[in-house]
Amino acid sequence: MNATLILLFAALVIIFAFLAAAFVLKGDKKKARRRRGRRRRENRGKTGRRVSSKRTGKRRKRRAKKIASASRSGIQEKRPEVNRRIVSETGDEKEVEIEVQNVTMEFKREKDEATSIKEHMIRTLKGQRSYEMFRALDNVSFTVYKGEVVGIIGTNGSGKSTILKIISGVLTPTKGKVIVDKNKIQLLTLGTGFDFELTGRENVYLNGAIIGYTKEFIDEKYDEIVRFAELEGFMEEKVRNYSSGMVSRLGFAIATIGTTPEILILDEVLSVGDMFFRKKSEARIREMMHGGSTVLIVSHSTSVIQQNCTKAVWIERGRLRAVGPPQEVCAAYEKMNQPG
Amino acid sequence: MSRTDKDKRQYIFVIRELTAREIKRKYSRSYLGILWSVLNPLLSMGVLSLIFSQLFSRSIENFPIYYLTGYILWQLFTGATNSAMTALVDNKTMLIKVKLPMEIFVLARVYTELVNLGYSLVAYAVMLAVFRVVPGWTIVLSPVIILLMLIFALGVSFILSSAYVFFGDVKHLYSVLLTLWMYCSAIFYPADQLGGIIRSVIEINPIYNYIDALRNVVMYGTIPPGWEIVRMVVWAAAVYAAGYYIFRRNKNKVMQKI
Structure with missing residues:
Protein backbone atom coordinates (compact mmCIF):
# COMPACT_ATOMS: atom_id res chain seq x y z
CA MET A 1 0.00 0.00 0.00
CA LYS A 46 11.96 51.51 -38.79
CA THR A 47 8.66 49.98 -39.70
CA GLY A 48 8.86 47.40 -36.97
CA ARG A 49 5.38 46.23 -37.61
CA ARG A 50 4.90 42.78 -38.85
CA VAL A 51 2.99 42.88 -42.05
CA SER A 52 0.67 40.01 -42.49
CA SER A 53 1.43 37.87 -45.46
CA LYS A 54 -2.12 38.08 -46.66
CA ARG A 55 -1.73 41.64 -47.69
CA THR A 56 -0.14 41.67 -51.09
CA GLY A 57 2.44 44.20 -52.06
CA LYS A 58 0.14 45.69 -54.60
CA ARG A 59 -2.56 46.46 -52.15
CA ARG A 60 -0.08 47.83 -49.70
CA LYS A 61 1.24 50.19 -52.28
CA ARG A 62 -2.20 51.35 -53.16
CA ARG A 63 -2.96 51.92 -49.57
CA ALA A 64 0.23 53.85 -49.09
CA LYS A 65 -0.63 56.03 -52.01
CA LYS A 66 -4.01 56.79 -50.56
CA ILE A 67 -2.54 57.60 -47.24
CA ALA A 68 -0.02 59.87 -48.84
CA SER A 69 -2.75 61.71 -50.67
CA ALA A 70 -4.69 61.97 -47.47
CA SER A 71 -1.77 63.51 -45.71
CA ARG A 72 -1.35 66.02 -48.46
CA SER A 73 -4.83 67.33 -47.89
CA GLY A 74 -3.70 69.54 -45.08
CA ILE A 75 -4.49 67.42 -42.08
CA GLN A 76 -2.17 67.72 -39.17
CA GLU A 77 -0.03 64.68 -39.57
CA LYS A 78 1.30 62.45 -36.90
CA ARG A 79 4.41 63.73 -35.32
CA PRO A 80 6.55 61.72 -32.95
CA GLU A 81 7.12 64.61 -30.58
CA VAL A 82 4.25 65.77 -28.48
CA ASN A 83 3.08 69.29 -28.65
CA ARG A 84 3.85 70.15 -25.07
CA ARG A 85 1.78 72.73 -23.31
CA ILE A 86 0.04 74.57 -26.06
CA VAL A 87 -1.98 76.24 -23.39
CA SER A 88 0.49 78.98 -22.69
CA GLU A 89 1.60 79.39 -26.28
CA THR A 90 -1.76 80.06 -27.80
CA GLY A 91 -3.21 81.77 -24.78
CA ASP A 92 -6.30 79.63 -24.99
CA GLU A 93 -7.88 78.37 -21.84
CA LYS A 94 -7.37 74.82 -22.96
CA GLU A 95 -6.34 72.47 -20.30
CA VAL A 96 -4.59 69.27 -21.20
CA GLU A 97 -6.68 66.40 -19.96
CA ILE A 98 -5.14 63.36 -21.56
CA GLU A 99 -1.71 63.26 -22.97
CA VAL A 100 -0.66 60.17 -24.85
CA GLN A 101 3.08 60.16 -25.29
CA ASN A 102 4.74 57.86 -27.79
CA VAL A 103 2.77 54.87 -26.71
CA THR A 104 3.83 51.53 -28.10
CA MET A 105 2.06 48.37 -27.16
CA GLU A 106 3.46 45.01 -27.99
CA PHE A 107 1.87 41.70 -27.40
CA LYS A 108 4.03 38.68 -27.36
CA ARG A 109 1.97 36.25 -29.24
CA GLU A 110 2.66 32.66 -29.85
CA LYS A 111 1.59 31.48 -33.23
CA ASP A 112 -0.80 28.82 -32.15
CA GLU A 113 -0.70 29.14 -28.50
CA ALA A 114 -0.48 26.02 -26.41
CA THR A 115 -3.42 25.93 -24.08
CA SER A 116 -2.49 22.73 -22.32
CA ILE A 117 0.65 21.84 -20.53
CA LYS A 118 1.09 18.69 -22.53
CA GLU A 119 0.98 20.59 -25.77
CA HIS A 120 3.22 23.19 -24.28
CA MET A 121 5.83 20.65 -23.29
CA ILE A 122 5.72 18.87 -26.62
CA ARG A 123 6.19 22.08 -28.50
CA THR A 124 8.98 23.20 -26.25
CA LEU A 125 10.79 19.93 -26.66
CA LYS A 126 10.38 19.92 -30.39
CA GLY A 127 11.47 23.52 -30.56
CA GLN A 128 8.37 24.31 -32.49
CA ARG A 129 7.36 27.26 -30.49
CA SER A 130 7.30 30.20 -32.76
CA TYR A 131 6.42 33.61 -31.53
CA GLU A 132 5.30 36.69 -33.19
CA MET A 133 5.69 40.14 -31.83
CA PHE A 134 2.50 41.88 -32.48
CA ARG A 135 2.53 45.62 -32.30
CA ALA A 136 -0.94 46.74 -31.52
CA LEU A 137 0.20 50.32 -31.24
CA ASP A 138 3.27 51.90 -32.67
CA ASN A 139 4.50 55.17 -31.28
CA VAL A 140 1.14 56.85 -30.93
CA SER A 141 0.93 60.32 -29.44
CA PHE A 142 -1.88 62.79 -29.20
CA THR A 143 -3.30 65.25 -26.77
CA VAL A 144 -6.85 65.71 -25.61
CA TYR A 145 -7.92 68.95 -24.05
CA LYS A 146 -10.54 69.45 -21.42
CA GLY A 147 -14.04 69.58 -22.81
CA GLU A 148 -13.17 68.10 -26.14
CA VAL A 149 -15.13 65.31 -27.69
CA VAL A 150 -12.65 63.15 -29.47
CA GLY A 151 -13.63 60.44 -31.88
CA ILE A 152 -11.26 57.59 -32.60
CA ILE A 153 -11.74 55.83 -35.91
CA GLY A 154 -9.97 53.03 -37.64
CA THR A 155 -10.72 49.68 -39.19
CA ASN A 156 -11.26 46.57 -37.12
CA GLY A 157 -8.28 45.45 -35.15
CA SER A 158 -6.33 48.60 -35.70
CA GLY A 159 -5.73 49.25 -32.04
CA LYS A 160 -8.59 51.51 -31.08
CA SER A 161 -9.69 49.49 -28.12
CA THR A 162 -6.10 48.96 -27.07
CA ILE A 163 -5.51 52.68 -26.85
CA LEU A 164 -8.64 53.06 -24.76
CA LYS A 165 -7.49 50.34 -22.43
CA ILE A 166 -4.15 52.02 -22.06
CA ILE A 167 -5.73 55.38 -21.39
CA SER A 168 -8.03 53.93 -18.78
CA GLY A 169 -5.09 52.20 -17.17
CA VAL A 170 -6.15 48.61 -17.72
CA LEU A 171 -3.10 47.88 -19.80
CA THR A 172 0.38 49.21 -19.25
CA PRO A 173 2.08 50.23 -22.47
CA THR A 174 5.35 48.63 -23.49
CA LYS A 175 6.86 52.00 -24.20
CA GLY A 176 5.77 55.55 -23.73
CA LYS A 177 3.22 56.81 -21.26
CA VAL A 178 -0.14 58.38 -20.80
CA ILE A 179 -0.58 61.32 -18.52
CA VAL A 180 -4.08 61.39 -17.18
CA ASP A 181 -5.83 61.34 -13.85
CA LYS A 182 -7.14 57.80 -13.82
CA ASN A 183 -9.67 58.56 -11.13
CA LYS A 184 -11.60 60.81 -13.45
CA ILE A 185 -12.12 58.20 -16.11
CA GLN A 186 -15.20 56.21 -16.72
CA LEU A 187 -15.15 53.61 -19.41
CA LEU A 188 -18.41 52.54 -20.95
CA THR A 189 -18.59 49.50 -23.11
CA LEU A 190 -21.89 47.93 -23.85
CA GLY A 191 -23.27 44.75 -22.44
CA THR A 192 -20.13 43.99 -20.49
CA GLY A 193 -20.37 43.28 -16.85
CA PHE A 194 -23.98 42.27 -17.01
CA ASP A 195 -24.92 39.03 -15.47
CA PHE A 196 -27.68 37.50 -17.49
CA GLU A 197 -28.89 35.30 -14.67
CA LEU A 198 -29.69 38.27 -12.48
CA THR A 199 -32.60 40.64 -12.64
CA GLY A 200 -32.36 44.13 -14.01
CA ARG A 201 -32.44 45.60 -10.54
CA GLU A 202 -29.65 43.41 -9.26
CA ASN A 203 -27.59 44.27 -12.28
CA VAL A 204 -28.02 47.96 -11.66
CA TYR A 205 -26.52 47.54 -8.21
CA LEU A 206 -23.77 45.21 -9.33
CA ASN A 207 -22.78 47.32 -12.28
CA GLY A 208 -23.06 50.53 -10.32
CA ALA A 209 -20.85 49.15 -7.60
CA ILE A 210 -18.23 48.16 -10.12
CA ILE A 211 -18.32 51.50 -11.85
CA GLY A 212 -17.74 53.12 -8.50
CA TYR A 213 -21.08 54.35 -7.19
CA THR A 214 -21.86 54.05 -3.54
CA LYS A 215 -24.92 52.18 -2.39
CA GLU A 216 -26.66 55.34 -1.22
CA PHE A 217 -26.09 56.92 -4.58
CA ILE A 218 -27.65 54.02 -6.46
CA ASP A 219 -30.60 53.94 -4.08
CA GLU A 220 -31.19 57.58 -4.78
CA LYS A 221 -30.81 57.43 -8.54
CA TYR A 222 -32.41 54.07 -9.16
CA ASP A 223 -35.72 55.42 -10.44
CA GLU A 224 -33.99 57.85 -12.70
CA ILE A 225 -31.91 55.07 -14.24
CA VAL A 226 -34.97 52.98 -14.91
CA ARG A 227 -36.80 55.90 -16.42
CA PHE A 228 -33.96 56.80 -18.70
CA ALA A 229 -33.54 53.24 -19.87
CA GLU A 230 -37.31 53.04 -20.43
CA LEU A 231 -37.43 49.76 -18.61
CA GLU A 232 -40.24 50.38 -16.14
CA GLY A 233 -41.86 47.08 -15.34
CA PHE A 234 -38.94 45.02 -16.54
CA MET A 235 -36.57 45.50 -13.67
CA GLU A 236 -37.54 42.36 -11.75
CA GLU A 237 -37.12 40.32 -14.88
CA LYS A 238 -33.91 38.46 -15.54
CA VAL A 239 -31.62 40.16 -18.00
CA ARG A 240 -31.48 36.85 -19.84
CA ASN A 241 -34.94 37.71 -21.15
CA TYR A 242 -34.05 41.22 -22.27
CA SER A 243 -33.54 42.17 -25.84
CA SER A 244 -30.09 43.36 -26.74
CA GLY A 245 -31.39 46.87 -27.14
CA MET A 246 -32.77 46.80 -23.62
CA VAL A 247 -29.44 45.64 -22.28
CA SER A 248 -27.55 48.41 -23.98
CA ARG A 249 -30.07 51.00 -22.83
CA LEU A 250 -29.69 49.88 -19.27
CA GLY A 251 -25.92 49.91 -19.56
CA PHE A 252 -25.94 53.39 -20.96
CA ALA A 253 -28.32 54.64 -18.30
CA ILE A 254 -26.22 53.28 -15.46
CA ALA A 255 -22.98 54.60 -16.83
CA THR A 256 -24.18 58.11 -17.50
CA ILE A 257 -26.32 58.69 -14.45
CA GLY A 258 -23.39 59.55 -12.23
CA THR A 259 -22.17 62.98 -11.34
CA THR A 260 -20.97 63.63 -14.85
CA PRO A 261 -17.60 61.93 -15.01
CA GLU A 262 -14.80 64.21 -16.01
CA ILE A 263 -13.60 61.86 -18.67
CA LEU A 264 -16.05 59.52 -20.31
CA ILE A 265 -14.86 56.87 -22.70
CA LEU A 266 -17.43 55.29 -24.97
CA ASP A 267 -16.49 52.16 -26.84
CA GLU A 268 -18.92 51.58 -29.71
CA VAL A 269 -21.84 52.78 -27.72
CA LEU A 270 -23.61 55.35 -29.79
CA SER A 271 -24.47 53.15 -32.70
CA VAL A 272 -26.70 50.80 -30.73
CA GLY A 273 -30.30 50.98 -29.68
CA ASP A 274 -33.22 52.15 -31.77
CA MET A 275 -33.36 55.52 -33.43
CA PHE A 276 -35.17 57.19 -30.57
CA PHE A 277 -32.87 55.97 -27.93
CA ARG A 278 -29.90 56.91 -30.00
CA LYS A 279 -31.13 60.47 -30.19
CA LYS A 280 -31.67 60.46 -26.49
CA SER A 281 -28.24 59.13 -25.75
CA GLU A 282 -26.61 61.56 -28.09
CA ALA A 283 -28.45 64.33 -26.29
CA ARG A 284 -27.12 62.95 -23.05
CA ILE A 285 -23.59 62.98 -24.36
CA ARG A 286 -24.03 66.53 -25.52
CA GLU A 287 -25.33 67.45 -22.10
CA MET A 288 -22.21 65.99 -20.60
CA MET A 289 -20.04 67.89 -22.98
CA HIS A 290 -21.65 71.10 -21.89
CA GLY A 291 -21.10 70.03 -18.32
CA GLY A 292 -17.40 70.13 -19.10
CA SER A 293 -16.74 66.43 -19.52
CA THR A 294 -14.10 65.25 -21.87
CA VAL A 295 -15.46 62.48 -24.03
CA LEU A 296 -13.64 59.86 -26.04
CA ILE A 297 -15.69 57.96 -28.55
CA VAL A 298 -14.63 54.91 -30.47
CA SER A 299 -16.67 54.08 -33.50
CA HIS A 300 -16.56 52.56 -36.94
CA SER A 301 -19.23 54.92 -38.06
CA THR A 302 -17.86 58.13 -39.44
CA SER A 303 -21.27 59.77 -39.27
CA VAL A 304 -21.40 59.30 -35.52
CA ILE A 305 -18.03 60.93 -35.22
CA GLN A 306 -18.81 63.77 -37.56
CA GLN A 307 -21.99 64.59 -35.73
CA ASN A 308 -20.71 64.42 -32.22
CA CYS A 309 -17.03 65.12 -32.08
CA THR A 310 -14.90 68.20 -32.07
CA LYS A 311 -11.78 66.31 -33.01
CA ALA A 312 -10.96 63.04 -34.63
CA VAL A 313 -8.06 60.68 -34.27
CA TRP A 314 -7.45 58.10 -36.94
CA ILE A 315 -5.51 55.03 -35.97
CA GLU A 316 -4.74 52.55 -38.69
CA ARG A 317 -2.98 49.28 -38.06
CA GLY A 318 -1.46 50.52 -34.89
CA ARG A 319 -0.19 53.80 -36.19
CA LEU A 320 -1.53 57.24 -35.85
CA ARG A 321 -2.56 58.44 -39.28
CA ALA A 322 -4.12 61.75 -38.58
CA VAL A 323 -5.44 64.06 -35.93
CA GLY A 324 -7.67 66.95 -36.80
CA PRO A 325 -11.15 68.23 -37.45
CA PRO A 326 -13.60 65.33 -37.76
CA GLN A 327 -14.80 66.23 -41.25
CA GLU A 328 -11.38 66.13 -42.77
CA VAL A 329 -10.14 63.08 -40.95
CA CYS A 330 -13.29 61.15 -41.72
CA ALA A 331 -13.10 62.11 -45.36
CA ALA A 332 -9.55 60.82 -45.56
CA TYR A 333 -10.54 57.67 -43.76
CA GLU A 334 -13.41 56.99 -46.10
CA LYS A 335 -11.24 57.65 -49.09
CA MET A 336 -8.76 55.06 -47.97
CA ASN A 337 -11.46 52.50 -47.51
CA GLN A 338 -12.93 52.85 -50.91
CA PRO A 339 -11.88 50.04 -53.17
CA GLY A 340 -9.89 50.88 -56.24
CA MET B 1 -6.57 59.26 4.17
CA SER B 2 -10.22 59.88 3.53
CA ARG B 3 -9.64 58.94 -0.07
CA THR B 4 -8.31 55.49 0.77
CA ASP B 5 -11.10 55.10 3.30
CA LYS B 6 -13.62 55.85 0.65
CA ASP B 7 -11.95 53.44 -1.73
CA LYS B 8 -11.99 50.76 0.89
CA ARG B 9 -15.67 51.25 1.55
CA GLN B 10 -16.33 51.08 -2.14
CA TYR B 11 -14.34 47.86 -2.44
CA ILE B 12 -16.30 46.31 0.35
CA PHE B 13 -19.51 47.30 -1.37
CA VAL B 14 -18.28 45.77 -4.62
CA ILE B 15 -17.28 42.54 -2.89
CA ARG B 16 -20.68 42.31 -1.29
CA GLU B 17 -22.46 42.89 -4.56
CA LEU B 18 -20.32 40.31 -6.31
CA THR B 19 -20.92 37.86 -3.52
CA ALA B 20 -24.65 38.43 -3.68
CA ARG B 21 -24.44 37.70 -7.36
CA GLU B 22 -22.51 34.47 -6.88
CA ILE B 23 -24.98 33.16 -4.36
CA LYS B 24 -27.99 34.12 -6.42
CA ARG B 25 -26.43 32.55 -9.46
CA LYS B 26 -25.52 29.36 -7.74
CA TYR B 27 -29.10 28.62 -6.87
CA SER B 28 -30.81 30.55 -9.61
CA ARG B 29 -32.63 27.56 -11.04
CA SER B 30 -33.36 25.52 -7.97
CA TYR B 31 -36.47 25.56 -5.83
CA LEU B 32 -34.79 25.12 -2.51
CA GLY B 33 -32.20 27.75 -3.28
CA ILE B 34 -29.94 28.70 -0.45
CA LEU B 35 -31.38 25.90 1.64
CA TRP B 36 -29.04 23.60 -0.23
CA SER B 37 -26.14 25.16 1.61
CA VAL B 38 -27.67 23.75 4.79
CA LEU B 39 -28.88 20.49 3.32
CA ASN B 40 -25.72 19.54 1.52
CA PRO B 41 -23.53 18.95 4.56
CA LEU B 42 -26.36 17.17 6.33
CA LEU B 43 -27.00 14.77 3.48
CA SER B 44 -23.34 14.09 3.00
CA MET B 45 -22.98 13.46 6.71
CA GLY B 46 -25.86 11.01 6.54
CA VAL B 47 -24.33 9.06 3.72
CA LEU B 48 -20.90 8.83 5.22
CA SER B 49 -22.22 7.98 8.66
CA LEU B 50 -24.30 5.18 7.23
CA ILE B 51 -21.24 3.49 5.90
CA PHE B 52 -18.41 4.38 8.22
CA SER B 53 -19.82 4.91 11.67
CA GLN B 54 -19.90 1.14 12.29
CA LEU B 55 -16.42 0.75 10.97
CA PHE B 56 -14.91 3.38 13.21
CA SER B 57 -17.31 3.03 16.12
CA ARG B 58 -14.53 2.13 18.52
CA SER B 59 -12.01 4.79 17.58
CA ILE B 60 -14.35 7.72 16.99
CA GLU B 61 -16.95 8.31 19.59
CA ASN B 62 -19.21 10.55 17.63
CA PHE B 63 -18.72 9.83 13.99
CA PRO B 64 -21.34 12.16 12.43
CA ILE B 65 -19.98 15.22 14.20
CA TYR B 66 -16.41 14.11 13.64
CA TYR B 67 -17.11 13.90 9.96
CA LEU B 68 -19.19 17.06 9.74
CA THR B 69 -16.50 19.14 11.39
CA GLY B 70 -14.00 18.03 8.82
CA TYR B 71 -16.45 18.25 5.99
CA ILE B 72 -17.50 21.87 6.42
CA LEU B 73 -13.92 23.05 6.61
CA TRP B 74 -12.97 20.94 3.63
CA GLN B 75 -15.93 22.29 1.75
CA LEU B 76 -14.86 25.82 2.60
CA PHE B 77 -11.44 25.14 1.20
CA THR B 78 -12.42 23.36 -2.00
CA GLY B 79 -15.33 25.68 -2.68
CA ALA B 80 -13.20 28.75 -2.24
CA THR B 81 -10.22 27.59 -4.26
CA ASN B 82 -12.24 25.99 -7.04
CA SER B 83 -14.40 29.01 -7.63
CA ALA B 84 -11.60 31.51 -7.13
CA MET B 85 -9.50 29.67 -9.67
CA THR B 86 -11.75 30.78 -12.50
CA ALA B 87 -12.52 34.18 -11.00
CA LEU B 88 -10.26 36.14 -13.30
CA VAL B 89 -11.28 34.35 -16.45
CA ASP B 90 -14.99 34.53 -15.67
CA ASN B 91 -14.88 38.22 -14.95
CA LYS B 92 -12.77 39.06 -17.93
CA THR B 93 -15.10 41.67 -19.31
CA MET B 94 -15.38 43.45 -16.01
CA LEU B 95 -11.66 43.39 -15.47
CA ILE B 96 -11.13 45.22 -18.70
CA LYS B 97 -13.81 47.73 -18.02
CA VAL B 98 -12.95 48.96 -14.59
CA LYS B 99 -10.02 50.09 -12.60
CA LEU B 100 -10.78 48.01 -9.56
CA PRO B 101 -7.90 45.98 -8.21
CA MET B 102 -7.97 42.46 -9.59
CA GLU B 103 -7.79 40.96 -6.13
CA ILE B 104 -11.37 41.96 -5.58
CA PHE B 105 -12.71 39.25 -7.81
CA VAL B 106 -10.74 36.55 -6.07
CA LEU B 107 -11.69 37.94 -2.69
CA ALA B 108 -15.34 37.97 -3.63
CA ARG B 109 -15.30 34.30 -4.55
CA VAL B 110 -13.61 33.33 -1.32
CA TYR B 111 -15.98 35.51 0.63
CA THR B 112 -18.91 33.82 -1.07
CA GLU B 113 -17.67 30.53 0.27
CA LEU B 114 -17.42 32.02 3.74
CA VAL B 115 -21.05 33.06 3.54
CA ASN B 116 -21.84 29.55 2.43
CA LEU B 117 -20.00 28.26 5.46
CA GLY B 118 -22.27 30.44 7.56
CA TYR B 119 -25.25 28.45 6.31
CA SER B 120 -23.45 25.19 6.83
CA LEU B 121 -22.79 26.23 10.40
CA VAL B 122 -26.52 26.39 10.96
CA ALA B 123 -26.69 22.72 10.05
CA TYR B 124 -23.67 22.10 12.23
CA ALA B 125 -25.24 23.78 15.24
CA VAL B 126 -28.40 21.75 14.82
CA MET B 127 -26.41 18.55 14.64
CA LEU B 128 -24.42 19.47 17.74
CA ALA B 129 -27.71 19.81 19.57
CA VAL B 130 -29.11 16.58 18.13
CA PHE B 131 -26.07 14.55 19.16
CA ARG B 132 -25.89 16.30 22.51
CA VAL B 133 -22.40 17.58 22.07
CA VAL B 134 -21.91 20.42 24.48
CA PRO B 135 -18.93 22.48 23.42
CA GLY B 136 -16.77 23.95 26.11
CA TRP B 137 -15.54 27.52 26.36
CA THR B 138 -12.87 26.64 23.83
CA ILE B 139 -15.42 27.06 21.05
CA VAL B 140 -14.65 30.78 21.09
CA LEU B 141 -11.36 29.88 19.42
CA SER B 142 -13.06 28.39 16.38
CA PRO B 143 -13.44 31.69 14.49
CA VAL B 144 -9.68 32.10 14.72
CA ILE B 145 -9.16 28.67 13.19
CA ILE B 146 -11.65 29.40 10.42
CA LEU B 147 -9.95 32.70 9.75
CA LEU B 148 -6.53 31.06 9.46
CA MET B 149 -8.02 28.46 7.14
CA LEU B 150 -9.51 31.23 5.06
CA ILE B 151 -6.19 33.03 4.75
CA PHE B 152 -4.62 29.78 3.65
CA ALA B 153 -7.36 29.22 1.09
CA LEU B 154 -6.93 32.76 -0.15
CA GLY B 155 -3.25 32.21 -0.76
CA VAL B 156 -3.94 29.06 -2.74
CA SER B 157 -6.68 30.89 -4.64
CA PHE B 158 -4.33 33.64 -5.69
CA ILE B 159 -1.88 31.14 -7.11
CA LEU B 160 -4.53 29.10 -8.86
CA SER B 161 -6.40 32.04 -10.33
CA SER B 162 -3.34 33.48 -11.99
CA ALA B 163 -2.14 30.07 -13.16
CA TYR B 164 -5.54 29.29 -14.64
CA VAL B 165 -5.33 32.30 -16.92
CA PHE B 166 -2.34 30.74 -18.65
CA PHE B 167 -3.17 27.07 -18.44
CA GLY B 168 -6.66 25.70 -18.57
CA ASP B 169 -5.50 22.30 -17.42
CA VAL B 170 -4.63 23.55 -13.99
CA LYS B 171 -8.28 22.92 -13.30
CA HIS B 172 -8.12 19.23 -14.10
CA LEU B 173 -4.83 18.73 -12.37
CA TYR B 174 -6.15 20.46 -9.31
CA SER B 175 -9.21 18.26 -9.12
CA VAL B 176 -6.99 15.19 -9.04
CA LEU B 177 -4.84 16.80 -6.44
CA LEU B 178 -7.90 17.62 -4.37
CA THR B 179 -8.97 14.01 -4.30
CA LEU B 180 -5.59 12.99 -3.00
CA TRP B 181 -5.62 15.87 -0.60
CA MET B 182 -9.01 14.89 0.73
CA TYR B 183 -7.90 11.37 1.55
CA CYS B 184 -4.88 12.79 3.31
CA SER B 185 -6.94 15.06 5.46
CA ALA B 186 -8.54 12.46 7.71
CA ILE B 187 -11.99 13.78 7.15
CA PHE B 188 -13.82 10.53 7.70
CA TYR B 189 -11.29 8.29 9.38
CA PRO B 190 -9.22 8.59 12.53
CA ALA B 191 -5.75 9.84 11.78
CA ASP B 192 -4.04 8.12 14.69
CA GLN B 193 -4.67 4.66 13.28
CA LEU B 194 -2.22 5.27 10.51
CA GLY B 195 1.52 5.02 10.71
CA GLY B 196 4.61 5.52 8.63
CA ILE B 197 5.02 8.03 5.87
CA ILE B 198 1.36 8.63 5.35
CA ARG B 199 1.00 9.58 8.99
CA SER B 200 3.61 12.28 8.74
CA VAL B 201 2.11 13.48 5.47
CA ILE B 202 -1.20 13.90 7.23
CA GLU B 203 0.39 15.73 10.08
CA ILE B 204 2.12 18.22 7.85
CA ASN B 205 -1.00 18.64 5.73
CA PRO B 206 -2.31 22.11 6.56
CA ILE B 207 -5.93 21.16 6.06
CA TYR B 208 -5.68 18.34 8.53
CA ASN B 209 -4.24 20.75 11.06
CA TYR B 210 -7.16 23.10 10.72
CA ILE B 211 -9.68 20.30 10.88
CA ASP B 212 -8.03 18.68 13.84
CA ALA B 213 -7.79 21.98 15.68
CA LEU B 214 -11.47 22.63 15.12
CA ARG B 215 -12.35 19.17 16.40
CA ASN B 216 -10.27 19.76 19.49
CA VAL B 217 -11.89 23.05 20.15
CA VAL B 218 -15.49 22.09 19.48
CA MET B 219 -15.80 18.39 20.24
CA TYR B 220 -13.27 17.75 22.96
CA GLY B 221 -13.10 21.13 24.62
CA THR B 222 -9.31 21.19 24.53
CA ILE B 223 -6.87 23.71 23.19
CA PRO B 224 -4.97 22.30 20.22
CA PRO B 225 -1.37 21.35 20.90
CA GLY B 226 1.28 23.99 20.46
CA TRP B 227 2.94 22.57 17.36
CA GLU B 228 -0.42 22.43 15.65
CA ILE B 229 -1.05 26.10 16.30
CA VAL B 230 2.39 26.99 15.03
CA ARG B 231 1.80 24.98 11.87
CA MET B 232 -1.56 26.55 11.26
CA VAL B 233 -0.19 30.05 11.53
CA VAL B 234 2.92 29.33 9.49
CA TRP B 235 0.98 27.62 6.71
CA ALA B 236 -1.52 30.44 6.49
CA ALA B 237 1.10 33.17 6.50
CA ALA B 238 3.50 31.46 4.13
CA VAL B 239 0.95 30.41 1.54
CA TYR B 240 -0.80 33.74 1.64
CA ALA B 241 2.45 35.63 1.18
CA ALA B 242 3.54 33.37 -1.66
CA GLY B 243 0.15 33.55 -3.33
CA TYR B 244 -0.09 37.28 -3.09
CA TYR B 245 3.42 37.71 -4.40
CA ILE B 246 2.79 35.52 -7.42
CA PHE B 247 -0.49 37.26 -8.09
CA ARG B 248 1.10 40.69 -7.96
CA ARG B 249 3.98 39.72 -10.16
CA ASN B 250 1.82 38.27 -12.88
CA LYS B 251 -0.75 41.02 -12.82
CA ASN B 252 0.39 42.70 -15.98
CA LYS B 253 0.85 39.48 -17.87
CA VAL B 254 -2.60 38.37 -16.85
CA MET B 255 -4.09 41.59 -18.13
CA GLN B 256 -2.39 41.16 -21.49
CA LYS B 257 -3.38 37.57 -21.81
CA ILE B 258 -6.97 38.30 -21.00
Missing part, protein backbone atom coordinates in the same frame (compact mmCIF):
# COMPACT_ATOMS: atom_id res chain seq x y z
CA ASN A 2 2.83 2.30 0.86
CA ALA A 3 4.54 1.57 -2.41
CA THR A 4 1.51 2.63 -4.44
CA LEU A 5 1.21 5.79 -2.41
CA ILE A 6 4.82 6.65 -3.02
CA LEU A 7 4.27 6.03 -6.71
CA LEU A 8 1.29 8.33 -6.73
CA PHE A 9 3.22 11.05 -4.98
CA ALA A 10 6.08 10.62 -7.37
CA ALA A 11 3.75 10.99 -10.31
CA LEU A 12 2.34 14.19 -8.92
CA VAL A 13 5.75 15.57 -8.17
CA ILE A 14 6.79 14.87 -11.75
CA ILE A 15 3.74 16.63 -13.11
CA PHE A 16 4.48 19.65 -10.98
CA ALA A 17 8.10 19.62 -11.97
CA PHE A 18 6.98 19.68 -15.59
CA LEU A 19 4.68 22.54 -14.88
CA ALA A 20 7.40 24.53 -13.20
CA ALA A 21 9.82 23.73 -15.99
CA ALA A 22 7.27 24.84 -18.53
CA PHE A 23 6.90 28.17 -16.85
CA VAL A 24 10.62 28.72 -16.55
CA LEU A 25 11.28 27.68 -20.12
CA LYS A 26 8.50 29.89 -21.34
CA GLY A 27 10.08 32.89 -19.67
CA ASP A 28 13.53 32.16 -21.07
CA LYS A 29 12.31 31.56 -24.55
CA LYS A 30 10.34 34.73 -24.52
CA LYS A 31 13.31 36.74 -23.44
CA ALA A 32 15.47 35.24 -26.15
CA ARG A 33 12.74 35.74 -28.62
CA ARG A 34 12.34 39.35 -27.66
CA ARG A 35 16.02 39.91 -28.26
CA ARG A 36 15.81 38.21 -31.59
CA GLY A 37 12.69 40.07 -32.49
CA ARG A 38 14.28 43.38 -31.78
CA ARG A 39 17.20 42.62 -34.00
CA ARG A 40 14.96 41.55 -36.81
CA ARG A 41 12.93 44.65 -36.49
CA GLU A 42 15.99 46.80 -36.71
CA ASN A 43 17.03 45.04 -39.87
CA ARG A 44 13.73 45.70 -41.39
CA GLY A 45 14.18 49.39 -40.87
